[in-house]
Amino acid sequence: DVVMTQSPLYLPVTPGEPASISCRSSQSLLQRNGYNYLDWYLQKPGQSPQLLIYLGSNRASGVPDRFSGSGSGTDFTLKISRVEAEDVGVYYCMQALQTPLFGPGTKVDIK
Amino acid sequence: QVQLVQSGAEVKKPGASVKVSCKASGYTFSAYYIHWVRQAPGQGLEWMGWISPKSGDTKYAQKFQGRITMTGDTSISTAYMELNSLRSDDTAVFYCARETLAGFDPWGQGTLVTVSS
Numbered sequence: 001d002v003v004m005t006q007s008p009l010y011l012p013v014t015p016g017e018p019a020s021i022s023c024r025s026s027q028s029l030l031q032r033n034g035y036n037y038l039d040w041y042l043q044k045p046g047q048s049p050q051l052l053i054y055l056g057s058n059r060a061s062g063v064p065d066r067f068s069g070s071g072s073g074t075d076f077t078l079k080i081s082r083v084e085a086e087d088v089g090v091y092y093c094m095q096a097l098q099t100p101l102f103g104p105g106t107k108v109d110i111k
Numbered sequence: 112q113v114q115l116v117q118s119g120a121e122v123k124k125p126g127a128s129v130k131v132s133c134k135a136s137g138y139t140f141s142a143y144y145i146h147w148v149r150q151a152p153g154q155g156l157e158w159m160g161w162i163s164p165k166s167g168d169t170k171y172a173q174k175f176q177g178r179i180t181m182t183g184d185t186s187i188s189t190a191y192m193e194l195n196s197l198r199s200d201d202t203a204v205f206y207c208a209r210e211t212l213a214g215f216d217p218w219g220q221g222t223l224v225t226v227s228s
Contacts, residue, residue: 041156043156049218050216053214060216099172105155
């Protein structure tokens with residue numbers, strides 16, 4: 001079975017500073033078509049999850065360009081170039097190659 | 112705009128069943144799979160399964176096999192998730208989400224199901 005891990009699980013951030021979250025899959029998420037089947041979601045406090053990044057590195061519609069996704073195969077990273085207060089919440093990676101599986105989540109909070 | 116609106120909160124006794132609805136609007140309901148995701152209090156996201164509204168095909172997570180049923184009614188653009196033999200640890204918020212080539216988007220607002228005697 002595929003296992004998804006994220007680090008760190010808790011990330012205190014300072015507004016205006018960059019932040020980075022790592023996601024690892026126990027199996028490669030890179031398909032022959034060149035796509036990495038890895039998505040990122042943000043669940044803000046009291047809200048439903050919302051799509052941030054799909055297929056590893058594509059920003060969803062309406063997502064600010066301070067968010068970026070990178071990586072390939074088994075190692076992926078979500079970066080926020082300059083954190084804003086509205087970015088707090090829990091960030092989940094999700095493998096979409098087989099049956100969907102979410103990582104444990106990374107809680108981002110303001111220092 | 113594309114929207115998924117779920118039914119309201121439910122309180123159920125152990126052993127009972129719950130059926131949560133997810134009404135779609137703003138797009139062709141039959142053209143996209145609907146997934147269901149569970150979130151226990153203070154916990155992460157757990158995928159439960161999907162349904163193809165067009166064909167009725169389903170796939171369930173092994174954990175829920177035997178006590179979950181997903182259905183869809185294209186005439187009213189609504190998907191349903193029924194969970195049977197409820198236990199206290201089924202207390203959770205249940206979300207529906209539309210699968211696109213670009214991820215799960217949008218998500219419903221969530222339905223809290225509380226299982227308590």
